[in-house]
Amino acid sequence: MSLKRRGKLSLVIIMVLLFTGGGLITLFSLSAHPPVESIDRCSQVLSNARQAEAAEYAGDLLSDAEIAYGEAMVEWNIQNTRWYISRDYSLLNEKIQLALRKGEEACRKSIAVKDSMHHDLAVVFKEVEKDLERYANHFGVLPLNQQSRQDFRTAEMLFLEARKAYESGNYNRVVPKLEKSRFLIGESIRKNQKTLKNYFANISKWKIWVDETINWSRANKKSVIIVDKFAHKCYIYSRGVEIHALDAEFGINWIGEKNYVGDKATPEGRYSVTKMKSKKRTNYYKALLINYPNEEDKARFAQQKKKGLISKKTSIGGLIEIHGGGGKGINWTDGCVAVSNEDMDQVFRWAEVGTPVTIVGSLKTLEEVQASEK
């Protein structure tokens, strides 16, 4: 090959290479470019959203954003397998914009939800705490309902667990615990309050009994005994004047009327002393036997038996006394009224066979009782 021909060939090769290179550069510069900046920004936004706990507080939005981001990456990969000129990043761009929008929204929503939960839950905590206190003050020691006591304990533990979760910022974990606590304590209060309201519906009758008993004491210049179950007091009146207010204990189921033998309830009604016992005639230091059941008790018992509320084999019971052996601090008798031995001496001093004994649920209204418990 001559030098001239060789030079010509080299020139052709250079020209071809230059032309191809130039063509490719032109093609590449004319082809579409991926939105790398937006993709980076989107990745950052998603990271921010995750840091803002959007998975917890704006789960749907973050999930939408992550799905759109994932689809965008798949689309990018697909476009990258194509020939430069045929690449089209419009769908990728669309997906990234969607992911960006949803990611930013998720971040904003998560922060807002957390803020609002922090504030709102603090209010609910105060309300539930108040309800727990209200229960403890008004119903905690009352023999109302075993289930209600159990619910109160559960509510209290849930409340404490919710507070721990709140302190560590896990608001979503707070909500079910606090809601359950609120429900349990709310239901317990509602049910117990209803029971007490029904019970205190007798207040007018009780007041009449007590007034009549005191008036009788005044008119006949005699002593009478008045027992207030809610106040856990046994009052001695002489000539219409209160002379002693003694602490008293009752049967474990002291709220409500006595209905049958063994129900551990202390009766409510107007009775009188039928026997005075001391020394070996009583196990409880000294005792005053009263005439339970009276006519009203018998009528109620018969009615309840007729309705099937009490089994046919069950009897009405008896042997209700005011006796010593009290001062234990709990309601422990089978339905009697117990006072301490020292107080029983006072009772014994003022009582005689025939002394009226009026036992009532309360001398105060429910509102007055609950206000004094606050």
Place this chain on the structure above:
Amino acid sequence: MKKSFLSMLVVVGAVMMLTTSCAKLPQEELDAANASVEAAKAVEAQRYLAADFNALQDSLNKAMTMIETQKSKFSMMRSYKDAKALLVTVTTMAATLKDDAIVKKEEVKIEVQNALVETNSLVAEVKLLIAKAPRGKEGKAALEAIQTDLAGVEATLTEVATLIDNGDYMTAQEKVSAAKEKTNSLKAELEEAIAKTKRK
């Protein structure tokens, strides 16, 4: 003629090289990084070390973006060097995170177990205090209430033990802290009552 044909073949070959040749995709590193992240997830790294796991996820996303960015480039201009290095870092980070998460989980487990032991001892102390507490008027009723409350605490502690056995240490932690707080309040109540009696 033959020579000029050969020369043309070289030119075409060079052009082909120019348009198709590219750097090798770091598939091995990518697979290793993904496997490492999954392994970290399997030990609940996202639950016990959430912020670190988030950073790891960010790095993996960044590496993926780098790979696709390179793939979008003109063949001769591609370089996966940075992506490869980042993927190696992600793999290392994920392995460390996995170990850290195991350690953290173990720490939480020990913390919860200790709290459980501590609360059980507190319960035993409360039981002893109940025996010493005054039983006079109102005292016995209050003691009965404390005993029922203590029974509730003991039920919670049984739940905590089950949660520990099931590996749910976070929930166990909340429950045992609540039980401990309640037991402490019962203890304080009893100590106050006993102190009052002593003063009398």
